[in-house]
Amino acid sequence: MNIAGGTFGSHPLGYRMLELKNVEVIYDDVILVLKGLSLSVPEGKIVALLGSNGAGKSTTLKAISGLLRSEEGEVTDGGIFFEGQPMHELPPETVVRRGIFQVMEGRRVFEDLTVEENIDMGGYIRNDRAGLRADKEACYEFFPRLRERRKKLAGYLSGGEQQMLAISRALMARPKLMMLDEPSLGLAPLLVAEIFRIIKRINEERKTTILLVEQNANLALSIADYGYIMESGRVVLDGDPEKLRSNEDVKEFYLGGGGGEGGKKSYKNLKFYKRRKRWLS
Amino acid sequence: MEFFLQLVLNGIVVGSIYSLVGLGFVVIYKSTSVLNFAQGEFLVLGAYVCLTLTVQHQVPFFWSFLITLVFSALLGILTERLILRPMIGEPVISLIMVTLGLSSLLKAIIQGIWGTDLRPFPDIFPAEPVQIGPLPVSQGYLISLVSVTILLIIFTLFFKFTRSGVAMRATAFSQQVSLSMGISVKRIFALAWSIAAVVSAIGGVLLAGIRGGLDGAMSFFGLKVIPVVILGGLDSIAGAIVGGPIMGILENLAGGYLDPLVGGGAKEVAPFFILVLILSIKPYGLFGKVKIERV
Amino acid sequence: MPLLRVNNLILHFRGVTALSDVSFEVRRGALHAVIGPNGAGKTSLLNCISGVYRPQRGNIQFDGADVSKLSPATRTKLGIARTFQNIALFKGMTVLDNLLIGRHVHQREGVLAGGAYYGPARREEIANREIVEDIIEFLEIQHIRKKTVGTLAYGLQKRVELARALALEPRLLLLDEPMAGMNAEEKEDMARFILDINEDRGTTMIMIEHDMGVVMDVSHRVTVLSFGEKIADGTPEEVQGDAAVQEAYLGQAHG
Amino acid sequence: QQEIKVGGIFDLTGVTSDVGKPFAQGVQDGVQWVNDNGGINGKKIKLIGADYAYKIDQARALYKKLVNDDKVVMIQGWGTGDTEALKDFVGQDKVPYFSASFSAPLSDPAKFPYNFFVAPTYTDQLRSWLDWVKQDYAKSGGKGRPQVAFMYGDNAYGKSPIAGGKKYAAEIGIDVVDEAVLPGNLQDATSQLLTMKQKGVEYAYINVTTTGVSLVLRDAKKLGMAVKFGSNPYGFSESLVKLAGPLAEGVTGVMPHAPYGTPVPGMTNVVAMHDKLRAGEIGDALYVRGYAYVMVWSEALKRADKAGQLNGPGVKAATETLADFSTGGLSQSVTYTPTDHRPTMTTSIYQVQGGKLVKIGDYIMPRTKEWLGL
């Protein structure tokens, strides 16, 4: 069933809030990065997007949020639909107003704004003062470290602290769909676990739909409802977390447990390089 | 001693005009990281519009001044729409260059409409100077001193406490990240350029009133004010306000004491000399924000 | 004599204490890990060692000599190289050029020779190019050799950064979260590279890393920082068993 | 029908365009008048003019194009910048160069045989003004020596008469007690004026253009100074009155060319042309100046043509035959000889009285050898 170009229907998990169909992305007019990517994100669910370096995960998120244009990238084919509406022509600020918020890779905090001002900017599109105040409080609850640093310039935070700040901004926006690009990057183990708890909580309490790009596949799949695996600009495998976890290749490349020996292997014992098995090339 | 005091005092009042024009630079820089080389033309354009309304169309000065401000705001919006919007996301240096192009274009438009001959500007200030201590001061300077103080307060509050103000600073840091917050960079640009154009127009009208005449050459003021904002710190409202009088004082002292010794020219050069000295102690000007460089 | 000895470093920034009285040493040939919660001061510590930050107190001895007063560039010439947590590559340049910058301290030619090119400069450039190509091959980044670094995916940039540091042929290599943003397989590759560098080239290393699996497996010794203080120092096993470390950093044992 | 090509290097958009434009218009209209009234012995003048925006390299390029590609017989130039940059070339290329810079060195044919202008030299103008100062001082009952200041821009035009003026002042018993340099983009002259006040200056010669003069007058008024100001042909014209209004009252100035509309015989044509071609615009002395230039060199062209020497050296030689040639009162009568290019030694000094430019006298300098080129 097609309505306004978007598709409603039979995702195994329900209504497709976001849908990408055969998306092609080209950088600088010549570099083809997404080669006909299709995926969909059901409403209210967490979808994990996995893939190796350079597979095009970040590019996918930027294509959705419209930030591609500022990097000389362009969606040249296919379509992106959010709640049935085509998205690929919209400027990023409109995308945010429609309810999609992206936490960009590599922290990207406003370095010469204070921590608090950064958090305020996360809620830029909202106008409910009370709600904003409550959400800001919630951010500080999640990350007490940030409360301590409230009046400090974000540029002086440590890497992990900046990552917390970047996530807080997303919390402030209260989007319908939150896209997180490697949220655990640079966080200490304790916090990594905490972040994933927070993501799950947001998903459950606020009913926020989440598209999660993450290298820590173990954790990502542990909270996700569905997963996609990308290689060189295409989806090569998708399914529910159980299915993915049991796939031998996924085990080997993403979970770090595969290789047949069953148990966990030591980095030290890797005697020789493993040739990466190409899934599709 | 009286000579000295007179020089200092004159520096302060003359510098208030620098501050006023400098504010326009700071507002644009603060929200876009761009140094606007067309500032001088904004100044002249504002003054010409006001002049035409009062002289040619006999509009009372107060009203033509108001209309001028509205015109300038529209000019800012137009500039954003036609020139800056297509440049969103481009390197800052290209944006700076585009303002140079804009400066040429506006110059031509001004020449095309008003020609190059000098036009007398209506006497908008009472001719009688006001006596401050030992020195008579033109009322035009006094008005600029007052406006500068008011604008200082308004802008400081604006950038610190309003959401648009903070968003402007955010945009200056990174347009891309701002976009990802849902901040409309277009709107921010339009706002910044409108504010700058309005402030410039105020400066232009005051300056033309003080000079008593108006021609395109007055746009040199745009360039002249750059060292002032650098001295104060490019992104600091307070810096522009303080930088103006300091520059004014330096100029006057150099003019009063050095010029007779070296046969002229010191009034222009000496402030630069001191500027470099100050910068070597405070590399981001007196109040400018240190650029965060971390690894 | 240890290759590096850090004595009583104190570093604070207007009210924030990044390091308070941190001392430790790194044996020659060791692969030394530094771990700790976010904001503990790990990166600041590397910054002090490489000279980017000047600690208010304390000193740093490299190969027996006090290097605390030297500029970053001079320390690099002595053989300290590093990578950065927030990737600090030359974004506008190609991978190849980035690595060639790594050869800077090993090259003699000046402006005139360079401008004239033909002759000594050319020979030197080609010789260095060969060294760089070896590194490219070693780290398996041939395919991106001529790409502009700024357009590369995050994980690849991390790898390029390692390559650039290697091009310096350092005696001490400082790595700040080299495996951040990599999936399991890529981490394995990276771990292997790091081990090779350490074992085959004999390069001493300090590595900040949050992935405890990697840290436990590859490092010889681990220093743990928390809120600017050293709370533990020892072999991976010792550190993992340490109660303070468990509480401050690991939470329940991490798998 | 034959055409005589004359080059024009004008400033229409540059820093001196406020005065450069009316001058160029005067030249243009003058040429048209000549062409409409028989031309140069029946041949039409083709003025190949262009704007150089007061940019030296553009002036030079333009000059090369005019001389080499267009092969003009002479050039009507404009300011000090272009004239100075080209003065060696015009000698080499043998192209008469009429410009509106009245710098004394240009009047010495031994150095610059192909440069001409139509006015007393800047230095003679200042000398004349000093003569007036002396007279005025005596008339108003001053005792001792008049205390004079020179205010000028830090450029070739501004400084041109200063050295000569100082020397002359000393000779006739005037003290130059202060020299103030005014920047090109003057905004405020208070510091300069305060210094003058301290030194007790009674007369000041402002050797900058109109905007600067009016600013100085304004600031002087503000400081309550009773100095009597005088100015030069680019600072003193109808537009000063327009600009400074009552402040200009009593200011004296050098006017080598008659104010627009002065009832002199030559003015009829000027006004007629202006009315015809520029209805609605305001004419001023600069327009008259341009027109007067055309009258002078078109006569030279006629003579050269008669002699069958329509080329650079021919026009130069013909110009040097002009003796007491009258421009119908638009300027003093001009005389050029192969050894002396000072067109006239007579300087008319005007004063603003009741908002009008009123002539207060002609001051005549001796045509001495020593002052040639100085």
Next chain:
Amino acid sequence: MRCGDFRQSYAEDMALFDSPLPRVLLTGLLVFLLVLPQFATTYWLDVLNRIFIAIIGAMGLNVVTGFTGLISLGTAAFLAVGGYATAAMAGKAGLPFVVVIPLSGLITAAVGLVFGIPSLRLKGLYLAVATLAAHYMVEFTVTHWEHMTGGVNGISIPAAQFAGIELKDDRGIYYLVFPVMVGLLFFTKNLFRTKVGKAFVAIRDQDISAEVMGVDVFRYKLLAFAVSSFLIGVAGSLLAYQGRIISPENFPITLAIDYLGMIIIGGLGSVLGSIFGAIFITLLPEILRLATDALGNHWPGLMVIVAPIKTGVFGLVVILFLIFEPDGMAARWHHIKTYWKLYPFSY
């Protein structure tokens, strides 16, 4: 059609041209330019000379601003230093140009070095204003040091002499300027494929990490200023030989801004960009003037009205250019090249 690249050795890979075709084309161009003066009119030779000089100057500015990332507004001042050094050495001391030109460059380099010192602490626009200060200080010196510079009246320079021939006319100047330009072009091009040039670029991209890579940042910034001012000084020297008389009015601050325009429009950090930019900014006013003059001369009354159009069109072209090609002409060129290299397999 060429597709992809196949190279055998690193030496080949590092060569200036990636295939024989451009080398042949370039040689052709050089030969063409060498014989051109035999056909061109003086006016166009003059324009060409100014373009060549502008190329040298723009390249100089590009070294410090485009490649090293230090914005400089001192170009006009450095041109003046080169010009006046030439006036002093060629005029007062009577030295031949083979000595004068390089020496002028070196003197300017020394001056540039001094004005580069603030770069130790100043960044970005703050540094730009320090160089602006340099401009005004040089201007002040030039106007006041009268017995060396002739003050506001300027100073004459004797024609350059080569084997007893005076290089007076534009053809002579052409054969002086052209080889110097070609030589310096190769010099800069080479510089940026070797150690020093790369260090410059590294400083621009990330000065902290350059420092950590062992680049002595301050020293190299000074070096960038020196190399840059050397080139600009040579350009200034050639300007002096070409203009034969120089005065402070030849070196206004707007000239420095024009030069910035050249490298931004041409392409920052690109030798090719300097060339394109210099051609563009020098040629555009000429073309506009020829066009408007043609109009003006047809209808004499129009001359005055048409003049501002030139300024306006200039501004407009700059704006449109930047809107459509914000990375400069060189980037567009590069784009076209990559496209054709991979044609027809564009992706």
